Amino acid sequence: MHDRTTQGVIQPPPGMRAVVGLVALATIAAIVAAWLLTPIAPPTAPRRALAVQPVVPPTVVPPVEPIEYADVDxxxxxxxxxxxxxxxxxxxxxxxxxxxxxxxxxxxxxxxxxxxxxxxxxxxxxxxxxxxxxxxxxxxxxxxxxxxxxxxxxxxxxxxxxxxxxxxxxxxxxxxxxxxxxxxxxxxxxxxxxxxxxxxxxxxxxxxxxxxxxxxxxxxxxxxxxxxxxxxxxxxxxxxxxxxxxxxxxxxxxxxxxxxxxxxxRAGVEGQETLIDALDVAALGVQPVLQDGQGTFVMLFDRRFSANDFPALAASVCADRPFCKLFAWSDRARLPRELPLTDAQTATASFTYLRNRAAKFERALWNCAEHKRPNPNECMKPRLILPTAQTQGFRLEPAAKRASVPEPAPAPATPPLVGPPPVQRTIEPGR
Incomplete structure (x- = not known):
């Protein structure tokens, strides 16, 4: 009889050892295959729960909450x-x-x-x-x-x-x-x-x-x-x-x-209650950094103000001027130091406001890289600013050699809220 113990542990016969080894290898292979074939779901970010408020009793007037939205797409x-x-x-x-x-x-x-x-x-x-x-x-x-x-x-x-x-x-x-x-x-x-x-x-x-x-x-x-x-x-x-x-x-x-x-x-009567904008620029110490006397203003709208406050600030600065252009920056380091502004400077503005009452036009635009807006139509369009070296020697052909530009198509008969009117620009030939 063979001794099948080693320090008290019973050892299987040699033939049985081979069978046990094959079973173990097959089990490991099955586990690995299942792991490789199982899709791994990406982790899901926890979603903030929407709190349910208790029912307000008839003896207590329910509060009117300010607008606050969940941060979801x-x-x-x-x-x-x-x-x-x-x-x-x-x-x-x-x-x-x-x-x-x-x-x-x-x-x-x-x-x-x-x-x-x-x-x-x-x-x-x-x-x-x-x-x-x-x-x-x-x-x-x-x-x-x-x-x-x-x-x-x-x-x-x-x-x-x-x-x-x-x-x-x-x-x-x-x-x-x-x-x-x-x-x-x-x-x-x-x-x-x-x-x-x-x-x-x-x-x-x-x-x-x-x-x-x-x-x-x-x-x-x-x-x-x-x-x-x-x-x-x-x-x-x-x-x-x-x-x-x-x-x-x-x-x-x-x-x-x-x-x-x-x-x-447009006008109240003596003693009439008036709902006015609370954003008084003079009281807030907000003054133009630059202005040209013809309705162009450069402003610093610092971190005290929400991006939603910018239009009210701009309207207060422009007051009753029929024509007004306002460019504002949130970062003092980017503020221009003189007028007129270059295209490269205006492209870095945090907010722009243009009013032209003769043309019945008024628009506010945000730099959405800095201030996200719910409506993409409120965003400034990125500009391609060519370096000076690339523009040297660039000339348009004289007007006589250029193909005629077709007139823009008429606007729809019933457009939604009026945006800016079509702008026709004439490019002067190079001299």
Missing amino acids: PDTAREINAAVPFSTDPNPAARPLILKQPELDRTRAQDCLAAAMLYEAGSGDPEGQRAVAQVVINRMRHPAFPATICGVVFQGQERSTGCQFTFTCDGALLRIPRPEAWEDARKRAGAMLDGAVYKPVGHSTHYHTDWVVPYWSSSLDKVVAVNTHLFFRWTGWWGTPGAFRGRHAGPEPVVPKIGFLSEAH
């Missing part, structure tokens, strides 16, 4: 929004509002409402405009909000993140709408103040587009979708008809920032 935002179910509770229509006020107050209310409808929903969306108007009227009747139409629309407009309707603080008012688009919005606003009701949104007091996620959206009842906008009402008693018993408490305040649209907002 549009596709992810749509997924998050789609995951929130619509409320199955009743959605009764709001009561009609018939606004009986003196003519001036009535006109101011109508123009504030029209501005919200036009800038929030756009000129080509009558249904969206009426939905926005109904939200404004619902808010005016709710104790959590101001009791005037203009007070509701421009609530928090002095703060870049405090405004309740984003067009009042994001520079959108620099876009001048077509006269017919403005008049159409005014007519719809007038109808809403004469008792028209947009029933689908019920008693909604909040809304947002489906490609953003405000942090309050999961805390409210999701009521309805109107095109790309989602409408919400407060949960509990504060979202029921009983909470909307407030009445209009005029007079309507004057809002100078829509004076370019509304004559009723």
